Structure formats: C-alpha cells, structure tokens
Amino acid sequence: MPADLANLTTEALIELARSGAFTAFKVGAFDIDGVLRGKYMHRDKLISSLTSGFGFCDVVLGWDSEDQLYDNVAYTGWHTGYPDAQVRLVPGTARRIPFEDQTLLVLGEFAGKAEAICPRGLLRRVLARAERLGFSAKAGLEFEFFVFDETPDSIREKGYRNLKPITPGNFGYSVLRSSVHAELYHEILETCEAMQMPLEGLHTETGPGVLEAALQAEGALEAADRAALFKTVAKIIAQRRGLMATFMAKWSPDWPGQSGHIHLSLADAAGKPVFHQEGANLGMSDTMRWFVGGQQRLMPELLSMIACTVNSFTRLVPGFWAPTDATWGAENRTTALRVIGGGPKSQRVEYRVAAADINPYIALAAALGSGLWGIENRIEPTEPVSGNAYDQSFPAELRFPATLSEAAERLKGSEAAKALFGEAFVDHYANTRLWEERQFRRSVTSWELERYFEII
Numbered sequence: 001m002p003a004d005l006a007n008l009t010t011e012a013l014i015e016l017a018r019s020g021a022f023t024a025f026k027v028g029a030f031d032i033d034g035v036l037r038g039k040y041m042h043r044d045k046l047i048s049s050l051t052s053g054f055g056f057c058d059v060v061l062g063w064d065s066e067d068q069l070y071d072n073v074a075y076t077g078w079h080t081g082y083p084d085a086q087v088r089l090v091p092g093t094a095r096r097i098p099f100e101d102q103t104l105l106v107l108g109e110f111a112g113k114a115e116a117i118c119p120r121g122l123l124r125r126v127l128a129r130a131e132r133l134g135f136s137a138k139a140g141l142e143f144e145f146f147v148f149d150e151t152p153d154s155i156r157e158k159g160y161r162n163l164k165p166i167t168p169g170n171f172g173y174s175v176l177r178s179s180v181h182a183e184l185y186h187e188i189l190e191t192c193e194a195m196q197m198p199l200e201g202l203h204t205e206t207g208p209g210v211l212e213a214a215l216q217a218e219g220a221l222e223a224a225d226r227a228a229l230f231k232t233v234a235k236i237i238a239q240r241r242g243l244m245a246t247f248m249a250k251w252s253p254d255w256p257g258q259s260g261h262i263h264l265s266l267a268d269a270a271g272k273p274v275f276h277q278e279g280a281n282l283g284m285s286d287t288m289r290w291f292v293g294g295q296q297r298l299m300p301e302l303l304s305m306i307a308c309t310v311n312s313f314t315r316l317v318p319g320f321w322a323p324t325d326a327t328w329g330a331e332n333r334t335t336a337l338r339v340i341g342g343g344p345k346s347q348r349v350e351y352r353v354a355a356a357d358i359n360p361y362i363a364l365a366a367a368l369g370s371g372l373w374g375i376e377n378r379i380e381p382t383e384p385v386s387g388n389a390y391d392q393s394f395p396a397e398l399r400f401p402a403t404l405s406e407a408a409e410r411l412k413g414s415e416a417a418k419a420l421f422g423e424a425f426v427d428h429y430a431n432t433r434l435w436e437e438r439q440f441r442r443s444v445t446s447w448e449l450e451r452y453f454e455i456i
Helices: 009-016 043-052 112-117 118-131 152-157 173-182 181-196 220-240 287-305 360-375 404-412 415-421 423-441 448-453
Strands: 024-030 037-042 054-057 084-090 103-110 135-148 199-204 210-215 244-246 262-268 328-330 339-340 348-351
Touching: 009 043, 009 103, 024 043, 024 118, 024 244, 024 423, 037 220, 043 054, 043 084, 103 112, 103 118, 103 328, 103 415, 112 118, 112 423, 118 220, 118 360, 135 220, 135 360, 152 423, 173 181, 173 199, 181 199, 181 210, 181 220, 199 244, 210 220, 220 244, 220 360, 244 287, 262 287, 262 360, 287 328, 287 348, 287 404, 287 415, 348 360, 360 415, 404 423, 415 423
Parallel strands: 024 103, 328 339
Antiparallel strands: 024 037, 054 084, 084 103, 135 210, 135 244, 135 262, 199 210, 262 348, 339 348
C-alpha cells in the first residue's frame, strides 16, 4: 500500500483498488450546506465509477441540512421526479480512513447539468478564471469549534440547553487544558496527518471547550477539500469518544462566535507571489490592492455565500471579534479584511467575515472570485482602517445586510455574482438561503417563550 495516496491518477487508483490493499470503499460529495453525502461502494462499482461516473439521487442538491425538501428551486424537486445526477469521482482526493480498517475514501463532484450548482464545481470555475488571468491561488483555512461532553442523544434530551463543554472557563492557548486532554488533541493531529490534511496548529481558544485548528496552506481547491473534510472528521472523532463538536457560527450568547477565517494569496504562472511589492504602501502590489478592493466592494453582495445560515448573523455584531462592515486594514483584527505583510512569501489577505459554519468551497469561491473581479476592474479599496473599526462609521455601501434573507436577495440581484459564478448557481443558492430563513421564521424560539409567554 502506498504511504502517500495524494494525487493518484485514475489508472493508479483502479490498480490500487484491484490490489486488495483496501477491503472497503467510501465515496461522497459535499452538498450546498457543506454536508458530506455518500455511501459505501463495492470494489467493482468503484472501478467502473472511476471511468464512467455514477448516478446519485439529485435530492442531495434539493434538500437542506435537515433533509427537508426545498420548494423554491428550479434544478430539482417534485416537478422533476428527483432523478439521478451524475457524479464524477476525483482520484486525487483518495484518502485512507485511519479509524476504519482498510477503508479508502474518494471524494466526488457533481457533473452534467448538476455541475452548475455543485459547490466544488463552483470553486473550480473560479480557479479557471484565475488561471485565465495568469494566476494560481493558495489558501489556508482555520476553524474554531466547541467540544462538549455530550452525545447526539443527550443534547436532544436536554433540548440543546445547559450543555456541558469539555472544559470550563476561558483558558485561551492553555497548555494545561490541551495536556489534560492530550489524547483527543493527538488523535485529531494524527488523523489529519494520515488523511493528508495536516494541521499547522491546534490550540485552545478563549471560552469553555473551544479549540482552534489551522490547516496548512495549499492550492485553493485542495485547501477546500481539506477544510470540508476536516469539519466532518473532527465531528466524527469527537462522537467516537462520546463527545460532540459544533461548528455553528455562534452556539451561545455568552461567548464570541466561532470563526472560519480564510487566508488567500496569488502567484503568477511561474509560481512567483504577486501580492508583495517592495517600497509600496503596506508592501501591497497593485494586484493585491485591486484584489482587496474587489473583495471589499462585493462583500455585501456576496455575504450570503459566507454568512450562510440564520445563525451566522448572530455573530456579526460589534465587539465579538467579527466584522460588521466591509472594511479592511493592515494587521487589524477588527476589520473584515486583514492585510498581512512581511515579504513575498507571507503577504496575504485574511478574509475574516467567515465563520466556522461556512461551506469551504462556496466561501472560497466568493473570497477569491471577488478579488479576481477587483483585479479585472482595477477596483481601488477605501483607505485602510486604523484602530477599532467597531467605534467608527462607514459609508452605507459598505454595510452588511442584516439578515440571511436580505443577503440572499442582494446576491440574487448581483450582476457581478452572476458573471463570476453563473446564473444557475446564483439563483439556486440564493433560493436555498431564502428557504433557510423561511424555516427559521416558522419556529418559536426559547427566547420568545421566555420573553412573551407570561407578560404579554
């Protein structure tokens, strides 16, 4: 069995499957919400699927994270009869699953008509645009996530209230906490290494039971594969230990939300970084300045691709380490975009509006696509913010939509989004977010009961 399965060709993966090195095979593709949908597949079926693809009920692109069917999308629904969508397996994504003996995982992406709304296909199209402009993109994602001493049964029995984090208190960057729970930390680190998604760092954040993981930077498509897999695998590891991990944007009003920051840089066709220019203001080349300008200009229009749930918007409030306007600054963690300098290899932009609940493919497509749009149109950013962005006022055009439905409507009306991502994706995705907000509007929250039940 090869020690490294990265970048296998179709022929090499077929040979590996026939070799008997693995006795079980699992395939899957990520849906609109970033949920990995898949199944076990027989060796013979895997081999045939590698050459001709396979059919996967397209309902996975027509339902939400709770398997409830959208009633407002054109691509699929009762009106189409939910036929199979074509899925193409990607041999270079093959990974051994260390907690399942002799089991191989291969990721896929939707093909045919479904490719227009496939999250992985979306990012590939944006990367093709970058290539046409003479660029390649490198990305690194980092996630904060809370871990609880709970199970899927116990959280439901408690009604998701009075949950017990794995550790109490704040304890940011605590060696005490990480050492006491060293087995969990080591399993995360070792599993990520074995699954070809190594972590650059793993530590406690400020808050009870909250961890932060930074994945090593990689080419943008591989970075998105790793990020999407990491969220799934971290939850699996926790539940196999009788724990639970959540990547919600904000699970409690008492603690800051959980970030999913995206670091991005560009290189030219020869692999030379293009964001740094010696002697320029903040070391920013024209290319980087326009890239930031495009990200800033389109951020309010594309926000629903980043803040993708109703819960996402509970994090976007002043003073909780999340931005509230499309602002930027140099080494400023109160702005939506943080320019990080230091030299050609380290110069990059951190897209800080993203939370841990992102679909990495869609969020990366938005962050990168808007930057490329800025380069194409030579968009100049505003002056960088100095000091606390929360204490300053900004023009109305930099203000974020206040709700998921407002953000979805902004996306629907964005000509830049349609040009970057295709009308089919924009229409489908925006309608899924409108559906999401509609489901929320039908609910009665505990806050409403506590506030109005007796007194009103």
